[in-house]
Amino acid sequence: MSAGHLLRKKILIGLSGGVDSAVAALLLVKQGFRVIGATMSVYDGPPAPSRGGACYDCGEKEDIASAAILSAMLGIPHHVFDCSASYKAVVLSYFKKTYLAGKTPNPCVRCNHLLKFGLLPSLARECGLDFDFFATGHYARTEFSQHYGRHVLLRGRDPHKDQSYFLYRLNRSQINSALFPLGNMTKKEVRALAAGHGLPMHAKPDSQDFCAGGYAALLNMPDSPGKIVDSDGLELGTHAGFWHFTPGQRKGLGIAAKKPLYVLRVNPARNEVVAGDYEESLQQDCTLEYTRLHVPLETAGHSLAARLRSSQRPVTVTALPGAAASQLSISFAEPQQGVAAGQSLVLYCGDLVVGGGIIR
Structure with missing residues (x-):
């Protein structure tokens, strides 16, 4: 130029x-x-x-x-x-x-x-x-x-x-x-x-x-005591509000256990936090909604990778059309930890950003 x-x-x-x-x-x-x-x-x-x-x-x-x-x-x-x-x-x-x-x-x-x-x-x-x-x-x-x-x-x-x-x-x-x-x-x-x-x-x-300084001021929620339970509903401890926890979180649960515990999910209706060990926190697949594709999946090549978080190394996935027009069905080559509803999953083919969506 x-x-x-x-x-x-x-x-x-x-x-x-x-x-x-x-x-x-x-x-x-x-x-x-x-x-x-x-x-x-x-x-x-x-x-x-x-x-x-x-x-x-x-x-x-x-x-x-x-x-x-x-x-x-x-x-x-x-x-x-x-x-x-x-x-x-x-x-x-x-x-x-x-x-x-x-x-x-x-x-x-x-x-x-x-x-x-x-x-x-x-x-x-x-x-x-x-x-x-x-x-x-x-x-x-x-x-x-x-x-x-x-x-x-x-x-x-x-x-x-x-x-x-x-x-x-x-x-x-x-x-x-x-x-x-x-x-x-x-x-x-x-x-x-x-x-x-x-x-x-x-x-x-x-x-x-x-x-800066955490999310408490933005959420502006008073403490509300609730239970931390395992996948079977057995009480493991208590908390001051489910909004203090996110899926995949390991630190700050305040529970003594033989194995490290992770937040598996939260239940707002019950003000309940469900925790489990590492194996329980793994997921093999997920569904994306509100997807945005920059190139058609069929032209992006067969070697697709994905990021669940910005700092994560891309992992191999398979992506197929979902039940609805704006959805994609994602399968991980290896089970992934911290697959959280609301988070973005971004698809890549080499350096190319194929697109992404919100985990359902």
Whole structure:
């Protein structure tokens, strides 16, 4: 691409105040793009000492200030958009409703699809900003596939930082307009580049969760004593509310046992937590609903792998159409632990993100 053509391309980049989006913006500027910074403001909670380390917490003012400082260093405009009402309706309400239904939500998946790649670019255009692509600091890639005749979503090159799991619900339009400047980089390279260019966030810790300080404040539920039982209903202990537990959880059960115990499931109607040993926690198959496929299953090849969690190494699976149009039947080559209703399962064929869905 010629230098003159580059200068005509405008890129809106989501800036979080962290090192990843900062280096992504730096790379785009160095490549000659006309870059515009945009930051979502999502926190509307009470003022409190900054804890940081999360997307939704009381350290947001510092993150916005950090993004503004970076933008000034790079010589690019920076805009802040108030997305707090939408975040509460789209992410927080969904999180609470799903959790209290005894399921395990994926707030980051929902936020990326509906807010970060949806609402944020939309608000930017509504206020008169013109741009050709939307970029973020995610460790993922896109490329044009001759086989499918369109852009496809791929895993990031760094297997330890790949974030394609969180992006599988992006629609075709969002993938077509997405840029991921860090897709071929490792985290170590990103931090080194940030330090070499004197970016003040080069050593800033990564976000560990979407909410700092635990979920109790978001759920806002008073303690409600209940039983922890085994698969036969035998009482093993007590708890202060089923919402303190998630399927697959091993630590924090407060039960002395000969073998480590895992949460098998929760029963909201009975305020009951069912626990069992490792073998009981394994599942051979599951059903996906609300699926989103980027390529047809029959054209993706026979070697499919899946992730149940973002940090999990992909495991071999078989995927077949389910009972309903939006469902898939998934069989694992080896039984898996922690198959939790409400969580996303993402399908891959090599580096290609085939699609995914919500575990029923």
